[in-house]
Amino acid sequence: MAPATVVSADPAPAATKPTSSTSTKQAATTAGSSNVFHNSTLQDPHTVVAADRHHLILANGQRVLDATGGAAVACIGQSDQRVKQAIAEQLDKVQYCHALFFGNTPSEELANELIDSTGGKMAKVFIVSSGSEAMEAAMKLTRQYFVELSQPQRTQFIARHESYHGITLGALSMGGHKFRRELFKPMLLNNISHVSPCNPYRGKHDGESDEAYVARLARELDDEFQRLGPENVCAFVAEPVVGAALGCVPSVPGYFRAVKSVCDKYGALLIMDEVMCGMGRTGTLHAWQQEDGVVPDIQTIGKGLGAGYMPIAAVMANQKVVDAFNNGTGSFRHGQTYQGHAIASAAALAVQRIIKSDGLLPRAQHLGNILSSVLIERLASHPFVGNIRGRGLFWGIEFVADKKTKEPFDLKEKISMAVHDRGLSTKWNISLFPGTGTADGYKGDHILLAPPYTLTDEEMLDLVHRAVGVVEEEFRERGLV
The missing domain is CATH 3.90.1150.10 (Aspartate Aminotransferase, domain 1)
Structure with a gap:
């Protein structure tokens, strides 16, 4: 964090216990003066x-x-007038309604826009407020998918080392970033294992071709399915372009086709985490649209979805996943207070239409x-x-x-x-x-x-x-x- 000017205050008298936010702030003489719990408690940003x-x-x-x-x-x-207008107009209509009881027009229109952007390859959208929430929902969606198919033994996930999928405990369990996991490791899920990332700079052997490298990674993934018992694995989870954990590392040609083949071989799902690399960031709206025709079964998106105008993220599922619910209980056993938030959806819809209309x-x-x-x-x-x-x-x-x-x-x-x-x-x-x-x-x-x-x-x-x-x-x- 960059150095910042911190305004110090006189400490409270020794015999006086702070009883208000003001006195508490005055007592903070050795740390940041802000009452916000910033990443650093010692220095304000x-x-x-x-x-x-x-x-x-x-x-x-x-x-x-x-x-x-x-x-x-x-x-x-920042400050695109069209997005601001969309937010203001939605404020004049309805700000919030609980998704368990009601739908709202902006979330329906946003879902339509997103499904259309996949050429119909995805079928449903579940709208949440952050990328971590999206990964948590994707994990639960995957688990319930297999319960709907009468395969309740499937509880295992496979992800990759040096990956990042969110900061909540489930999402952090999915990620493979050792430092971010370290402090909370005793609390993390034990049904998630990790294989090597596709990182040619550090992973390829000298003289190894892309084809040989992909084949080696696919064998490693297949071996992990075998170690866990293929019938126990729910899904393989990966970022098409690894973001914060590795610094923008794309896969080599053929990698996602190979890992999708392994997943299909054992009846597991492929989840692509596009929270950071999706929504146009890599040059196509969905990063998987550059991956040899490979389409994920479940996809997470965020960040560029609402461009920061409102907190919003989403999970997208293909028709195969949706059919399992339609032919089963017909109900996803998951929900959140701000799911499908009307104002956030209106903002994201405006952002996505701007991306399209402005080329x-x-x-x-x-x-x-x-x-x-x-x-x-x-x-x-x-x-x-x-x-x-x-x-x-x-x-x-x-x-x-x-x-x-x-x-x-x-x-x-x-x-x-x-x-x-x-x-x-x-x-x-x-x-x-x-x-x-x-x-x-x-x-x-x-x-x-x-x-x-x-x-x-x-x-x-x-x-x-x-x-x-x-x-x-x-x-x-x-x-x-």
């Missing part, structure tokens, strides 16, 4: 007071270029070509850049201490966070997304770039040159180059 298209305006007056849309969220930029998918592809070409041109030969990878407007830069051996930096160096902090300096005024654990779940540093789809060519060039400048300066100031 910068405060954003306004936003202007692609810039965040801080309380200190800085205009920071948001090169990552927060966490790959703000894909159409932002081909725009993302075009801007992605600019971003990737400049990154590769400027940083591919940098002695501490091990790998540059991504797709569309979703790119990662992995840093290494030794380019030949791919040895990561020592954790104490805090490379990715240092790059992030330098970017927030008044010289650069750019927000970059830092990540760690890239190499083994603990060690390994990367930064992630996920710009909005609405930049001009000139703005994209400015953004990528700033990002490159920050990286170059960080290693230069460390005396390493």
Whole structure:
């Protein structure tokens, strides 16, 4: 987290016990002064007071270029009047109704829009408020699917190491990011196992072809089915392009076709987590639309669905899954207070219609070509850049201490966070997304770039040159180059 000015206050008298929020705040002399439970209890973050298209305006007056849309969220930029109007109009109609008893027009229209965007390959949409909630719902949907099919013994899931599927306990259990799991490991589910990710930079053997690499990963997955008992496995879960955990790593050609074949062989489902990489981020609305014709049985989406205008995410299921419910109990035994929220759905519907009407998918592809070409041109030969990878407007830069051996930096160096902090300096005024654990779940540093789809060519060039400048300066100031 970047340094921020913290206003200290006089402590409460020793004999006086704080009895109000004000006195409690005054007593906090060794920690952040905010009453918000921020990620750091010792230091307050910068405060954003306004936003202007692609810039965040801080309380200190800085205009920071948001090169990552927060966490790959703000894909159409800030303050689009069309989305604001859609929210305002819905406020004048109905704000909330409980999904157990009622439906609402915006959620129905959003579901129609999303199903149409798959060419009818998906059949139903379950709308929630966050990506973690979407993964939790997908897990329960999968479990109940097999109960509906009279296969209640299926309780096992297989996911991948160095993955991230959400922060709630079920979703965290599904993820394979060791550091994020570590503190809560005694509380995590024991019916989820992990296999190797498809990460050619670190996973492929010297001289190994893509075909041989895919075959090896497919064998590993098949072996895990056999170890667990194929009849016990519900699903295999994977991100088409791994986001925060690995820094924008796409699969190699043929990978998803191979793992889908393994799932089909044993009657298990394929779940694709597109919370971060979906909704246009990789150049097609759904990332799976670039995966050799492979369609997931269940898909999670979020972030770019509502572009940050409202909290919203969703689960999508194909007809096979829906038919099991229709031919069984006809009821999904799951529900949430803000499921299908009318205002959130109205905002997301407006965002999706803007992406379509403004031609932002081909725009993302075009801007992605600019971003990737400049990154590769400027940083591919940098002695501490091990790998540059991504797709569309979703790119990662992995840093290494030794380019030949791919040895990561020592954790104490805090490379990715240092790059992030330098970017927030008044010289650069750019927000970059830092990540760690890239190499083994603990060690390994990367930064992630996920710009909005609405930049001009000139703005994209400015953004990528700033990002490159920050990286170059960080290693230069460390005396390493």
